[in-house]
Amino acid sequence: MNNASVLDFWRGVLQKRGKREGVAQMGWEQRGNNRYFYRKEREGSRVKSVYVGRGEVAQMVSKFQSSSAELEKLMQAKKAIEANKLERVESALDRAIELAQLFTEAELLTAGFHTHRRQWRRKRDDR
């Protein structure tokens, strides 16, 4: 892909975006007759606009930023799937362990033991 075709590609992308009339594009601001691209940065409770530029370079930066946000979203979705899988494993493990503990307690209780301050004891006359 040469430089001209790269620019054509970006023009195409931007033209498609331009069809959405009345929808403001994130980061682009109209000042006079020109549109300028600003990067938004948060400083505590304030959001600061940092000037990036205008023209085709700014368009490319703008596109890159929007695609990295999409990438971020995809990464987050992947992490959510992994976390869900992990949670399922952990809950299966917890369930199995709790069941084994309950079964043990039941066996000990029927064998004549009981707990006293978290210590298993047996009635004196049962020995």
Place this chain on the structure above:
Amino acid sequence: MTVDVEKIITDKAEETRKTFRALLDKTNKEHPHPRDLKALSDLLSGNRKLELWRDVASAAYLAEVMVIENANATAGLKECWKHRLQVLKKDLGYDDAPMLEQLLIQQAALCWLKLNLVELSYSGTMKQSITLTLGIYWEKRLSAAQRRFTRACETLARVRKLSRHTPALQFNIAANGGQQVNLTK
């Protein structure tokens, strides 16, 4: 393993857990009502057909499969872990142990595997530059895995200690001369 099998095991385990919990709460005191104790005893031994221990074993087996299958490792390594788990169970005396101890050995082995996996992930994560939140999260997971493993070992040791003083079965044999010989099995 299909999702349906997983669901069946999970539902059965949940049902068993509820039944146990209700009876245990009633009987876990110094002088439990004989009726409640009998109900618990019937649940365990009277209703042999229910085979409640099978629910526990199935739930533990499902957890074992899930832990290994969802680990971040190659298929070969997973096979090695499966084998190592079997060896560990054998070393803990699984083959000759009574049923209750078998379940506890299974639980201890499972907790050991989980602890190792968490430690592996933990050391891998700590090598990178990570956020404080992520660090705390991994610390918590590691502590939970260590706690589970310690608890499983303690329970196994406790049951072994208590069962030494509680023979499962006692035979009284009348010997010559009116003496009685007691044998335990």
